[in-house]
Amino acid sequence: MSKAALFACRIARLMAPILGLAAAPAAHAISGASIELGHGVASTDVARIGARWDWNKYWNVNAQWNASGFWEASLGYLKSNGVGQQNNVDVGLTPVFRLRSGISRFYVEGGIGAHLLSHDRLNAHRELGGNLLFGDLLGFGWNIGNKDRYELGYRFLHYSNANFAEPNDGINLHLIRLGYNY
DSSP states (O other): OOHHHHHHHHHHHHHHHHHHHHTSGGGGSOOEEEEEEEEEGGGEEEEEEEEEEEOOOOEEOSSSEEEEEEEEEEEEEEEOOSTTOOOEEEEEEEEEEEEEETTSSEEEEEEEEEEEESSSEEETTEEOSSSEEEEEEEEEEEEESGGGOEEEEEEEEEEEOTTSSSOOOOEEEEEEEEEEEO
């Protein structure tokens, strides 16, 4: 079995339980939406929109922090510059874990999800080795406004095929995130 086929099988095994949980009746109520704008490697500009489904589960980490999580579905557009530029449409699904301080509106978050890009390269010098990639994110932000309706944050997002195929140049993006909680 080729590395690409093996990678596709692993992603399918990863996505099956995720899609099963998303199909649960409580998962159909969208709990938030966001827009992200940013810049990254190979002079890539990115714009993304997202929808969020809260898990409605909370865990006390210690007296100061609690953890929660949500599913995030995203649709993005990556515009690359350079010789042989190839713009990409990105569709992704990511489970995101969030730590929040009980004494402030500050949070930190992280997640690893699956992303499907329309092309397997950004330009002649940055090849991704396939269209199906992992997306690792780390971020932080603040809830703002009455009932914490708004979010302002930063995210670092890295796309990679996890060395299941060659080449694996990857993409690093820095994003500013604006969110709205229903």
